[in-house]
Amino acid sequence: MSxxxxxxLSAVIVAADGKAPYALATRHADGAAGLPxxxxxxxxxxxxxxxxxxxxxxxxGFEPGYVEQLYTFGDLGRELPQADLGDAPSGARLISVxxxxxxxxxxxxxxxxxxxxDWYRHFPWEDHRAGRPTLIDQALAPGxxxxxxxxxxxAAAQLARVQLAFGxxxxxxxxxxxxERYELLYExxxxxxxxxxxxxxxxxxPVSALGEPMISDHRRILATAIGRLRGKLKYxxxxxxxxxxxxxxxxxxxxxxxxxxLSLHKQNFRRSLxxxxxxxxxxQTTQATGGRPAELFRFRREALRNGHLSGVQTPRG
Amino acid sequence: MSxxxxxxLSAVIVAADGKAPYALATRHADGAAGLPxxxxxxxxxxxxxxxxxxxxxxxxGFEPGYVEQLYTFGDLGRELPQADLGDAPSGARLISVxxxxxxxxxxxxxxxxxxxxDWYRHFPWEDHRAGRPTLIDQALAPGxxxxxxxxxxxAAAQLARVQLAFGxxxxxxxxxxxxERYELLYExxxxxxxxxxxxxxxxxxPVSALGEPMISDHRRILATAIGRLRGKLKYxxxxxxxxxxxxxxxxxxxxxxxxxxLSLHKQNFRRSLxxxxxxxxxxQTTQATGGRPAELFRFRREALRNGHLSGVQTPRG
DNA sequence: CACTTTATGCTCAAGTTGAGCACAAGCTGG
DNA sequence: CCAGCTTGTGCTCAACTTGAGCATAAAGTG
Numbered sequence: 194m195s196x197x198x199x200x201x202l203s204a205v206i207v208a209a210d211g212k213a214p215y216a217l218a219t220r221h222a223d224g225a226a227g228l229p230x231x232x233x234x235x236x237x238x239x240x241x242x243x244x245x246x247x248x249x250x251x252x253x254g255f256e257p258g259y260v261e262q263l264y265t266f267g268d269l270g271r272e273l274p275q276a277d278l279g280d281a282p283s284g285a286r287l288i289s290v291x292x293x294x295x296x297x298x299x300x301x302x303x304x305x306x307x308x309x310x311d312w313y314r315h316f317p318w319e320d321h322r323a324g325r326p327t328l329i330d331q332a333l334a335p336g337x338x339x340x341x342x343x344x345x346x347x348a349a350a351q352l353a354r355v356q357l358a359f360g361x362x363x364x365x366x367x368x369x370x371x372x373e374r375y376e377l378l379y380e381x382x383x384x385x386x387x388x389x390x391x392x393x394x395x396x397x398x399p400v401s402a403l404g405e406p407m408i409s410d411h412r413r414i415l416a417t418a419i420g421r422l423r424g425k426l427k428y429x430x431x432x433x434x435x436x437x438x439x440x441x442x443x444x445x446x447x448x449x450x451x452x453x454x455l456s457l458h459k460q461n462f463r464r465s466l467x468x469x470x471x472x473x474x475x476x477q478t479t480q481a482t483g484g485r486p487a488e489l490f491r492f493r494r495e496a497l498r499n500g501h502l503s504g505v506q507t508p509r510g
Numbered sequence: 511m512s513x514x515x516x517x518x519l520s521a522v523i524v525a526a527d528g529k530a531p532y533a534l535a536t537r538h539a540d541g542a543a544g545l546p547x548x549x550x551x552x553x554x555x556x557x558x559x560x561x562x563x564x565x566x567x568x569x570x571g572f573e574p575g576y577v578e579q580l581y582t583f584g585d586l587g588r589e590l591p592q593a594d595l596g597d598a599p600s601g602a603r604l605i606s607v608x609x610x611x612x613x614x615x616x617x618x619x620x621x622x623x624x625x626x627x628d629w630y631r632h633f634p635w636e637d638h639r640a641g642r643p644t645l646i647d648q649a650l651a652p653g654x655x656x657x658x659x660x661x662x663x664x665a666a667a668q669l670a671r672v673q674l675a676f677g678x679x680x681x682x683x684x685x686x687x688x689x690e691r692y693e694l695l696y697e698x699x700x701x702x703x704x705x706x707x708x709x710x711x712x713x714x715x716p717v718s719a720l721g722e723p724m725i726s727d728h729r730r731i732l733a734t735a736i737g738r739l740r741g742k743l744k745y746x747x748x749x750x751x752x753x754x755x756x757x758x759x760x761x762x763x764x765x766x767x768x769x770x771x772l773s774l775h776k777q778n779f780r781r782s783l784x785x786x787x788x789x790x791x792x793x794q795t796t797q798a799t800g801g802r803p804a805e806l807f808r809f810r811r812e813a814l815r816n817g818h819l820s821g822v823q824t825p826r827g
Numbered sequence: 828c829a830c831t832t833t834a835t836g837c838t839c840a841a842g843t844t845g846a847g848c849a850c851a852a853g854c855t856g857g
Numbered sequence: 858c859c860a861g862c863t864t865g866t867g868c869t870c871a872a873c874t875t876g877a878g879c880a881t882a883a884a885g886t887g
Contacts (some may be wrong), residue, residue, distance in 0.1 A: 195551075195552065196552040196553050197514060197515070197552070198514070198515045198516070198517060198550075198552050199515070200515060200584075200605065206864090216776070233515075233584070234512075235513040235515050235602075236512065236513050236603075237514065239585065239586045240584060240585040240586070241582070241584040241585075262581065262582065264579065265579065265607055266555040266560070266584040267517075267550070267557060267558040267607075268556065269556045269557070273839095285552075286553075287553030288517065290582055290584075320849075334822035347682075430816065441864095441865090442865085442866095443864075443865080458845070458846070458847095459864095459865085459866095460846090460847085460866080460867085460868090461844070461845065461846080463865090463866075464843095464844090465843090465844085468843090478865095480852095480853065480854090481860095482854075483853085483854075483863055483864060483867085484853055484862080484863035484864025484865070485851065485852040485853045485854095485863075485864050485865045486852070486853060486864090486865080487864070487865060487866095488865080563851055616851080641883085729857060758833095758834090759834085759835095760833075760834080775875095775876070775877070775878095776833095776834090776835095777835075777877085777878085777879080778834085778875070778876065779839090780834090780835075781874095781875090782874090782875090785874090795834095797884065797885090800831095800885080801832035801833025801834070801883075801884055801885075802832075802833050802834045802835085802882065802883040802884045802885095803833085803834080803883070803884060804833070804834060804835095805834080805835095
């Protein structure tokens with residue numbers, strides 16, 4: 194009799210405001226965070242997506258809107274017992290399908306054991322809005338260099354991977370490479386999850402540098418989501434899934450910046466938005482912004498019909 | 511006792527020359543083509559990718575190099591009995607994980623029941639190198655319009671989807687939308703697979719317009735691969751996985767064109783390649799090209815180290 | 828040697844990008 | 858009530874990039 198297969202569905206539900214991007218997370222026994230997730234039911238679920246929506250609703254009360262599939266992880270040893278998959282037969286091989294969802298609003302989830310969590314708590318090295326975090330060069334880079342040095346023949350190749358991923362030694366920082374960075378840290382034993390999965394010795398660095406771990410492979414899925422969303426922002430107008438009906442241009446910019454973990458040049462951001470035709474001014478203004486009142490805008494859904502799939506330009510500065 | 515789950519692994523292995531892009535295909539009983547595929551073995555396969563490589567090797571003798579995951583399909587009713595998954599328990603729920611592989615060479619596979627197939631035989635509407643195929647407007651569009659008209663309240667939305675996907679009524683043709691186009695044809699009952707899956711009446715159009723079907727959901731996976739590869743070409747230097755060590759710039763351009771299904775402006779293609787620093791001239795020339803001898807180039811792998819992830823620009827022409 | 832074929836260099840106009848100056852229009856504290 | 862802060866918005870400029878096309882180079886062929 195062959196090993197049964199169980200499919201876990203996990204969701205990264207993202208919301209963002211001017212301050213930070215948030216992922217919907219569940220709280221677990223040991224205080225660890227996890228993503229809303231559950232087991233795919235081959236009888237009850239006609240599609241993965243429907244199953245996923247069921248689970249998210251059940252665990253957080255949140256009703257997902259825009260949703261897309263991220264990746265399917267199937268490698269042995271990263272799926273973990275902590276992941277509570279209910280009636281999964283023990284000894285089953287666990288496969289994990291990750292989804293990304295976007296929402297304009299951090300809905301009230303106080304009735305559930307769930308929270309909206311600033312995703313940079315799990316990835317402190319990913320937030321470059323106030324400049325490159327010093328922890329990269331001070332804490333992570335030394336550890337990664339030691340690890341790559343100890344890689345024998347592969348040392349040079351591993352060092353190159355590290356340099357490219359983390360923007361060391363003159364390489365540029367490329368924000369979409371979130372997953373590559375997390376995987377490197379994991380391989381180097383600098384993620385607490387690696388210890389847990391394999392009984393390696395725990396990393397010598399504090400959580401403030403390594404980010405808070407999550408149950409099972411959920412931090413890996415979150416990293417995948419961040420990288421995918423960062424990339425997609427640039428060529429599809431998905432930011433608007435994260436905005437309410439009307440917003441000021443600065444609000445929009447802050448959301449983009451919080452997702453990308455970068456700060457952008459204001460005037461150029463506006464110019465490219467203007468050209469794209471993705472937004473229209475409403476003629477109204479809001480003075481909720483502190484200084485001069487800002488005009489309110491809304492997303493022009495019609496623009497989608499116009500072959501416009503450009504997304505938001507992201508000049509740095 | 512719950513329904514067991516079986517995971518199918520399928521591979522789209524792509525090669526290309528100046529004339530066409532090819533996918534490695536297997537031949538089946540009824541003459542239908544399929545992709546190399548097999549069942550994921552939860553005991554024997556440590557990762558999906560390793561399992562996939564095993565299956566491809568076993569069925570075609572081909573040894574995959576570059577490989578990436580495409581998508582995981584799990585919806586009921588599209589996975590099909592024709593897919594020979596060996597010892598899969600009957601009544602199992604079938605999940606399908608697709609992979610994309612690239613290779614510079616159409617290796618000899620004559621010892622196996624496999625062929626390298628011009629992928630446009632399965633997607634005749636996707637090849638715009640010699641201009642927009644007339645079959646789109648003459649054969650497909652009318653059928654799609656009839657279908658969307660019959661969609662009641664959703665008619666307008668469906669029509670918009672069709673227009674966007676197929677570039678009707680002034681919309682531009684967007685080559686990456688291969689999957690969307692195939693899915694629309696399927697939904698509209700214009701793919702022979704739809705008939706097979708649901709017992710609907712067969713489409714009234716000939717295979718020369720609708721493309722040759724494939725077993726199970728393999729044409730859907732192939733469409734996913736084409737779309738993904740077309741997109742990726744533009745922002746990652748993946749074309750070079752399809753080239754041998756040295757090549758002329760026209761050869762490179764022809765490969766890009768065959769993948770995209772578009773023709774490009776020669777001088778501009780060269781200029782952007784030049785600027786990218788992705789290739790270096792070898793100083794040698796080849797006179798195998800017919801006219802003036804062309805210089806041979808090779809891919810500068812070092813360019814990858816240089817933050818260069820640009821891929822090949824694709825100005826039209 | 829005219830003619831075809833492929834390879835390459837170069838130019839030009841139009842558009843895009845990155846950076847920054849300047850000013851507008853609210854609020855707050857003295 | 859105005860100096861000074863905050864946020865919003867218009868505009869300019871130089872450096873590049875893109876799309877298009879002209880012109881010439883270097884092979885082979887009848």
